[in-house]
Structures are given as C-alpha cells and as structure tokens.
Amino acid sequence: MTKKLFTRRAVFFIFFLSGFCSLLYQIVWLRLAYASFGINTQVMSVVISIFMVGLALGSWVTGRWLSRTKFSPLYLYVLAELGIGAGALLVPQLFLLGSHWLLQTGGTDSLTYLIFSALLLSLFLLPWCFLMGATIPLMIAFYNRVEHDRTIFSFLYLANTLGAIIGTMVTVMALIELYGLNLTLKLAAGLNILIVIITLVIIRLKVETLTSKEAQEETALPAKLAPEIPRSSSFVLLFITGFCSMGLEVVWTRTFTPIIWTTVYSFASILILYLIGTSGGLWLYRFHLGQKRTIPIKWLVIALASVSFGQIVLNDPRLSLGLYAFIGTIFIFAFLLGYLTSKQIDSLSGGQAQRAASAYAINIMGCIAGPLVASYILLPLFGAKVAMIIFGLPFLIFLWTLRQNRMHMTNIASQLAMSVVALLFLASLFGTTYEEGFPLPTKIIKRDYNATVVAYTGKTDRQKQLLINGVGITHMTPLTKIMAHLPLALASQKPNKVLNICLGMGTTFRSARSWGVDTTAVELTPSVKELFPYFFADADKILGDTGRIVIDDGRRYLQRKDDLYDMITIDPPPPVQAAGSSLLYSEDFYRLAKMRLTEKGILQQWFPGDKSTTLQAVARALANVFPYVDVYPSIEGWGYHFIASKYPLETLTPEEFVAKLSPEATKDFVEWNTGADIDPVVFAQNILSQRQPITDFLSDNTDLTITDIRPYNEYYLLRGLFEDDAL
Numbered sequence: 173m174t175k176k177l178f179t180r181r182a183v184f185f186i187f188f189l190s191g192f193c194s195l196l197y198q199i200v201w202l203r204l205a206y207a208s209f210g211i212n213t214q215v216m217s218v219v220i221s222i223f224m225v226g227l228a229l230g231s232w233v234t235g236r237w238l239s240r241t242k243f244s245p246l247y248l249y250v251l252a253e254l255g256i257g258a259g260a261l262l263v264p265q266l267f268l269l270g271s272h273w274l275l276q277t278g279g280t281d282s283l284t285y286l287i288f289s290a291l292l293l294s295l296f297l298l299p300w301c302f303l304m305g306a307t308i309p310l311m312i313a314f315y316n317r318v319e320h321d322r323t324i325f326s327f328l329y330l331a332n333t334l335g336a337i338i339g340t341m342v343t344v345m346a347l348i349e350l351y352g353l354n355l356t357l358k359l360a361a362g363l364n365i366l367i368v369i370i371t372l373v374i375i376r377l378k379v380e381t382l383t384s385k386e387a388q389e390e391t392a393l394p395a396k397l398a399p400e401i402p403r404s405s406s407f408v409l410l411f412i413t414g415f416c417s418m419g420l421e422v423v424w425t426r427t428f429t430p431i432i433w434t435t436v437y438s439f440a441s442i443l444i445l446y447l448i449g450t451s452g453g454l455w456l457y458r459f460h461l462g463q464k465r466t467i468p469i470k471w472l473v474i475a476l477a478s479v480s481f482g483q484i485v486l487n488d489p490r491l492s493l494g495l496y497a498f499i500g501t502i503f504i505f506a507f508l509l510g511y512l513t514s515k516q517i518d519s520l521s522g523g524q525a526q527r528a529a530s531a532y533a534i535n536i537m538g539c540i541a542g543p544l545v546a547s548y549i550l551l552p553l554f555g556a557k558v559a560m561i562i563f564g565l566p567f568l569i570f571l572w573t574l575r576q577n578r579m580h581m582t583n584i585a586s587q588l589a590m591s592v593v594a595l596l597f598l599a600s601l602f603g604t605t606y607e608e609g610f611p612l613p614t615k616i617i618k619r620d621y622n623a624t625v626v627a628y629t630g631k632t633d634r635q636k637q638l639l640i641n642g643v644g645i646t647h648m649t650p651l652t653k654i655m656a657h658l659p660l661a662l663a664s665q666k667p668n669k670v671l672n673i674c675l676g677m678g679t680t681f682r683s684a685r686s687w688g689v690d691t692t693a694v695e696l697t698p699s700v701k702e703l704f705p706y707f708f709a710d711a712d713k714i715l716g717d718t719g720r721i722v723i724d725d726g727r728r729y730l731q732r733k734d735d736l737y738d739m740i741t742i743d744p745p746p747p748v749q750a751a752g753s754s755l756l757y758s759e760d761f762y763r764l765a766k767m768r769l770t771e772k773g774i775l776q777q778w779f780p781g782d783k784s785t786t787l788q789a790v791a792r793a794l795a796n797v798f799p800y801v802d803v804y805p806s807i808e809g810w811g812y813h814f815i816a817s818k819y820p821l822e823t824l825t826p827e828e829f830v831a832k833l834s835p836e837a838t839k840d841f842v843e844w845n846t847g848a849d850i851d852p853v854v855f856a857q858n859i860l861s862q863r864q865p866i867t868d869f870l871s872d873n874t875d876l877t878i879t880d881i882r883p884y885n886e887y888y889l890l891r892g893l894f895e896d897d898a899l
Contacts, residue, residue: 175377179318182374183311184331189367190253191335194304196343196360197260198223199440200353201297204264206752207880208271209289210280210725217422217547218290219297221540224418226301228536234306235529238313245313245525250371252303252310257364259300260357266296275732279724281698305536309529312521322523323461325532326514330454333510337447344440349887353880400469401574406516407534409473412566414538415545416480417509419563421446422546426624427487427556428498430606430642436751436886442502449503453510470574472512473567479505480564481595484557484603552619556607561600568593606642616706618699625699627706634844636707638677640697645745646676648707650844651778651806652743654859656683657841658804659739659776659815661832662822667738671768673726673756674743675700677707681721682714684741686840687833690718694726727755730764740765741776748781754883757790761880762797762816769818777814785876785891787812789884791869792877801866807858814866826856 202219209215238245270292277285308328315324347356401409424442432438460466483501486493513535521528542563550559607624608617614629626639637647646652660667670684675695684691695701701721705711715721722729726742742765744756755761757777765775775798779790791814794801798816805812815821824832830852833841842852849855878884 176319179315179374179377182370183315184327186367186370187307187311187328187331188335188338189363190304190307191332191337192339192342193256193335193360193363193367194332195336195339195443196347196356197256197300199340199343200348200357200360201263203348203353203752203883204267205293207755208267209274209293210728215280215289215293217543218286218293220418220543222290222294222297223301224536224540225294226298227305228533228540229298230302230305231308231529231536232305232533233302235309235526235533238309238525244375245310245317246371246375249307249310249314250368250375252306253364253367253371255303256300257361257368259303260361260364263296263300264354264357270296271731275728279722280696280728281723305533308532309525312523312528313525316523316525320523322521323458323518324523325517325521325528326454326458326461329514329517330451330458333447333451333454337444337451340440340444340447344436344887345889348883349890352882400519403520405570405573406520407531409469409570410513410516410531410535411538411541412570413476413509413513414535414540415542416476416538416563416566417505417542418539419542419546419550420480420505420560422543423551423556423559423563424502426551426641427560427605427607431494431498434641434643434745434747434750437889439751445499445502446506449506450510452503453507453512454514456507457511457514466515467511469512469515470571472508472515473571473574476505476508476512477564477567477571478595479508480560480567481599484560484599484605485595487605488603489606490604547621551624552621555617555619555624556605557599557603560605561596564596568596616703618702620698622697623699625697625703627703636677638700638703638707640700640745643746646679646743648677648679648844649808650849650855651808651811652676652679653683653841653844654804654807654813655680655741655743655776655778656687656739657833657837658813658859659741659774660684660687660689661824661829662815663738663774664772664819664822665738669735669737671730671735671737671740672743673729673740674745675704675721676743678704678711678714678721679707680741680743681719682708682710683837683840684739685714685719686837688836689738691720693721694724694729695721696723696725698723727761727764730768733768735768736770736773737768738770738773739776740769740773741778743778744780746780748779748786748885749888751886754878754886755880757793757885758878758880758883759793759796762794766797766818772819773817774821775814775816777816779812779814780810781812782810785871786885786888788869788871789876789878790814791866792871792874793879795866795870796877803864803866803869804859805862805864807862812869824860826853826860829856829860 202216205215205219273292274285274289277288279285308325311328312324315321321327343356347359351359421442425439428442429438432441457466479501483505486497487501491497517528517531517535520531546559550562616627618625623640624642626642627636629636634648638645660670667687667689670689670691672681672684672691672693675681675693678693681691681693701723704721708714742756744750744753762775769775777790777794779787781787791801791803794814794816799818800821801814801816802821803812803814830838833852838852842850842855845855849858876884
C-alpha cells in the first residue's frame with residue numbers, strides 16, 4: 173500500500189471517528205444541558221444554535237487564517253482534536269457552575285433567563301464547537317499537500333456523516349444505557365486521543381509532497397464541476413438548504429410525535445433517518461463524479477420543493493400512512509440535500525480549504541437561522557402546516573429566479589416547477605397534519621415555543637382530554653385527585669403550603685386547593701396554563717392569592733426558591749420512558765425535593781406504569797433518599813402512588829381519612845366517582861387497602877436506581893431485548 177493510499181484511508185477513518193464523536197457530544201451535552209438549565213425547547217434550540225455557530229465560526233475563521241500561516245495543518249489538527257477531547261471532560265463541570273448562576277434570573281419563560289442561559293451556554297460550548305468546525309479546513313489544507321482532489325470536501329463530508337450515523341446509534345442505543353452520561357463522554361475523549369495517534373502516524377510518514385502555494389495554484393475546476401449557476405446564487409442556495417433543512421427538523425420533531433412517541437429513541441430516529449438519507453445522497457453524488465456526470469441543480473431544487481409541499485399531503489393523518497410516510501419524507505429530503513450540498517461546496521471550493529470553509533459556513537448559518545425561526549416564530553404563531561409551507565417557499569422562489577434569468581430552465585423544468593406550485597395549493601387548501609389531529613366537535617389548539625397543546629371534549633363533559641404534541645397526557649380521572657388527597661390526609665399536621673409539579677389539566681392542583689391551602693403549580697408549557705379554565709369552570713375561584721400557576725421547569729423552580737412545603741406532588745408526563753423524564757425520577761431530584769419539605773412534609777410521586785425493573789429503579793431512588801416510603805397501587809389497576817417522608821407515615825382507618833377532609837375537599841374527593849365509590853368512606857377504604865411497603869418493590873441489585881448521570885428509565889433498548897419486565 174502506497175503512502176498516499178494509506179493516508180487517504182486514514183483520513184477517511186479520522187473523519188469517520190470525528191463524526192462519531194461530534195454527534196455523541198451533541199447528544200450528551202444536550203441531555204446535560206436539560207439537567208442544568210431546564211427541560212424545554214428553548215434550551216434545545218439554544219444548544220443546537222450554539223453548536224452550529226461554533227462550527228460555522230471555526231470553519232470560516234480557520235479557512236481564512238490558513239492562507240496566512242506557515243504552520244502545518246496536520247499539527248494544528250492534532251491540537252484541535254486534543255482541545256475537543258478536553259471539552260468532553262470540562263463541559264459537565266461548566267454546566268453545573270452555570271446552573272447555579274442562572275437561578276436568580278427567574279423562570280424558564282422569562283426573557284432574562286433566556287438571554288443569560290444563551291450567554292452561558294455560548295461561553296461553555298463555543299470553544300469546543302469552534303474546534304470541531306476548524307477540523308474541516310485543516311484537513312482539506314493538509315490533503316491539498318498530498319494530492320490534488322477538488323472534491324475532497326464531499327469525501328470528508330461522507331466520512332463524517334457515516335460516523336455521525338454510527339455515533340448516534342451507538343450512543344443512544346448502547347453507550348448511555350450501559351455506562352451513563354459521564355463515562356460515555358470519557359469514552360469519546362478516548363476516541364479523540366485515537367484520532368490524534370492516527371494523525372501523528374500520518375505526520376511521521378511525511379506524506380506532504382506539495383507546498384500550500386503549489387496547492388493553491390491548482391484551482392481550475394474540471395468541466396464536470398463547472399458552476400451551473402452564478403457564485404452569488406450558489407451561496408444563496410447554500411443558505412436556503414441549511415435554513416430549510418434544520419427548520420424542518422424542528423417541525424418534524426413536533427409534528428411526528430404522535431407517530432414516533434416521546435422517547436429518546438423517537439427523537440434519535442429522526443436524526444438517524446436524516447443522516448442516512450444525507451449519506452445516501454453523498455454516495456450517489458460521489459458515484460456520479462466517477463462517471464463524470466452529476467444531476468443538474470435545477471432538478472434537485474425542483475425535487476426539494478416537491479418534497480417540502482408534498483410531505484403535507486403524504487403525511488395527512490386521514491391517509492393513515494403513518495411511519496411509511498414519515499420515513500419516506502425525511503429520507504428523500506435528506507437524500508436530495510446530501511447530493512446538492514456536497515455538489516455545491518465542491519464546485520465552489522475546487523478543493524481549496526478557504527473556499528470550502530466559507531461555503532460550509534454559509535450553509536451552517538442557514539442551519540442556525542432555521543431552528544430559531546421555526547421555534548420562536550412559525551410554530552408558535554402558525555403551526556406545523558404553515559411552517560412546512562414556508563420552509564418550502566425558498567426553493568420555489570429560487571426556481572422562479574432561475575426562470576426569470578433564463579438559467580438553463582427548459583420547458584420541461586418550467587412545467588415541473590408549475591406542478592410544484594399546484595402541489596403547494598393542494599397542500600395549503602386540503603392538507604392537515606398530526607399536530608392538528610382529526611376533526612373533533614369541540615377542540616381548542618394553542619401553540620407556544622415549547623409545544624402544541626390540544627384540549628377537546630368527547631360525548632360528555634367528563635370526557636375531556638389534554639394532548640401535548642399529539643400525545644395524550646391526561647384525562648378526567650379520580651387518580652389525579654388521589655395524588656393530592658392521599659398525601660394531605662396522611663400528613664400528621666395540618667398542611668399549609670403545597671407544590672404541584674406538572675399541572676396537566678390541573679386536577680391535582682384543584683384538589684389541593686379544596687383543602688384551603690396555599691398551592692403553587694409549576695408547568696413547563698405556557699399553553700397548558702391557558703387551558704386550565706377550559707377543563708374547570710371554577711378556575712378563577714381556584715386561582716387567586718393562595719393559588720397560582722408558575723411557568724418554569726419544576727426542578728429549577730425548587731432550586732431557585734427557598735420556600736418549604738408540607739406536600740410536593742409530582743406527576744411526570746407519560747410514558748415513563750419519556751425523554752428527559754428521569755430528571756423527575758432521579759435520586760438527585762429527590763434530594764432537592766427533600767430539602768424543600770418541612771420536617772413533617774410529604775412527597776407524592778406518581779408512576780404511570782406497570783411492574784418492571786424501571787419501577788424497581790424508581791423505588792430504589794426514593795428509598796435511597798427518604799427513610800420512610802409507602803406504595804399505593806392505583807385503584808384503576810395501573811400505576812403507583814409513592815408516598816415518601818422524613819418521618820414515619822400515619823396509618824389511617826377510612827373513617828379517620830374522611831374525617832380529615834373539609835366539606836369542600838370531601839365533595840372534590842368523590843366528584844367523579846360512581847357506584848359504591850360515591851361514598852367517601854368506601855372510596856377511602858379502596859385506596860388505603862392497596863398500601864404496600866417499599867421493600868416489596870426493591871430489587872436485590874442495589875445499583876438498580878436512577879440518577880442524573882444514569883437515566884435508567886429513558887434508555888432501555890438493550891435490556892428490553894433480553895428482559896421481559898424491563899420497561
């Protein structure tokens with residue numbers, strides 16, 4: 173094997189590993205940001221934007237700087253990889269510091285919080301993301317000294333994308349479940365060291381045969397890569413592709429939630445599908461390069477516009493195509509973008525590092541703008557359908573400019589472009605999305621930066637339901653009343669102050685208020701708060717001086733407030749495996765809640781699942797923090813009420829239980845009951861008779877628990893393959 177062939181393969185492997193690590197860092201850092209800065213789409217948008225800003229700046233600045241330095245690009249590449257590896261170890265510690273600094277900035281819905289969280293996240297993430305962006309121009313500059321390859325960008329891009337696919341799959345499906353978040357980061361840092369070792373081997377081979385000046389002199393593009401459109405138009409199209417692709421990823425995450433659910437595997441599937449589609453387009457482009465022919469840009473843009481509008485028709489829930497349409501939409505769109513983006517940057521750069529870096533930076537700038545526009549403007553104000561249409565319009569406008577300037581727009585191309593316009597009108601007039609759901613007689617849709625919230629009524633008033641991003645969150649059930657009445661009755665002293673984390677419909681909040689106690693509910697999604705009056709006609713009476721709803725992350729609220737509560741009730745969103753939900757089931761969270769309880773305060777944790785190792789992990793997490801824990805299996809045969817305290821819990825008779833209820837609380841207690849349960853004593857007996865000691869739910873494996881760095885309930889794929897009760 174010649175030195176050049178070895179170097180080419182080694183470079184491919186290096187960028188494969190680089191892509192692997194890059195996605196690993198994105199996944200783990202985003203998860204750690206949730207723990208430190210709060211769970212909401214604002215944090216997600218900020219983290220993604222910062223990551224993209226770092227990549228763009230790193231690429232652009234390094235590309236320009238390389239033309240002015242005499243340092244070997246490969247030595248600089250080694251330093252960049254070492255810096256990225258150091259970031260893997262430093263970022264978690266920086267996040268911990270930042271979370272404490274932010275506690276005085278208010279709730280997660282405040283402008284102050286958003287500004288300062290963005291500043292801190294930028295400070296903590298930008299240096300490492302900058303180094304990641306710098307790796308592309310550095311490697312291109314080095315390779316130009318080995319041989320002349322004017323398509324080197326697409327070669328590196330393909331390697332990086334393939335690594336990103338494997339990195340996402342291995343991280344989400346294995347590493348975090350097996351090793352936790354911190355050890356996964358350390359493994360990635362080890363891979364950065366491996367990259368450094370391989371790079372040093374290349375340096376030792378002394379394969380650099382051309383000076384940077386000689387490499388820059390050979391910039392003429394072969395005919396097969398001759399630009400099809402003006403350079404300025406190409407830059408505009410690069411921005412458009414980045415803007416629309418990343419914006420649509422945000423829209424897809426919200427729109428397709430009813431199909432793919434809310435687990436970490438659901439969100440990872442969108443990313444993996446997108447990356448597989450991108451790599452497929454890249455491979456076809458590289459194949460066409462070998463045959464000295466590529467697909468014209470106009471056809472690619474027509475196809476992208478068609479997919480942008482056609483996805484609304486294809487994914488109409490009335491067609492019941494479900495996952496098939498979802499997979500087809502994302503794969504085809506990403507496939508076309510993978511082909512188009514690599515072709516454009518190869519054509520613009522001719523293999524020159526500075527030009528490739530500038531073109532890549534412009535594409536990433538679009539990637540930054542897209543999610544921000546989607547999250548803060550299009551989705552909150554207009555919804556998924558309009559957002560999809562708007563993200564398709566830039567492709568249509570670009571086609572119109574080509575036609576106006578008579579740039580290779582044949583009659584066939586023009587006719588196809590007009591067909592895209594017809595598809596736009598079809599989607600606009602008749603299409604609907606999973607976000608809007610099926611038509612219902614009584615339905616309210618509200619949107620904000622965090623979610624799309626739907627409230628609707630069935631045949632009777634008791635059949636009201638709440639959906640967030642198309643997923644059923646709660647309905648009118650006595651279970652949510654028990655979450656308040658049971659712990660309040662078990663309290664050995666009269667409760668004065670209650671905290672309800674996760675509002676939902678507001679049933680638990682309303683039941684706590686029936687005791688006449690000062691009650692605060694913390695809810696993450698602003699639209700959920702707005703719908704409280706829809707579910708309860710007496711909402712105005714429930715709210716007031718001693719009843720309030722705060723928009724914030726429940727965990728952050730406990731951290732930033734010094735108040736003590738007689739009861740804290742927690743009702744995490746279903747399912748038990750929901751992404752981010754471990755932050756409300758972890759030992760770290762329970763320690764925080766314990767600090768905010770009075771000496772005889774009680775914590776009620778609802779577990780919306782069946783017997784499983786996940787149930788055992790939740791039980792262990794509570795038992796490791798609280799000395800006294802009892803479990804009350806649900807009266808409906810599914811789910812469990814965990815009652816935890818710092819003091820021995822009372823044992824009440826049904827009569828004693830009911831005696832503690834005020835007339836208003838008694839009325840609320842049996843409000844939705846039928847049959848024998850309409851008698852409060854009978855209903856209390858049915859609840860209290862379910863009581864079981866926590867020891868019945870503990871595994872012999874004392875390591876089976878949930879912590880912030882071991883989110884056991886969220887990552888379950890491997891054990892789900894081998895254990896029947898894993899979920």
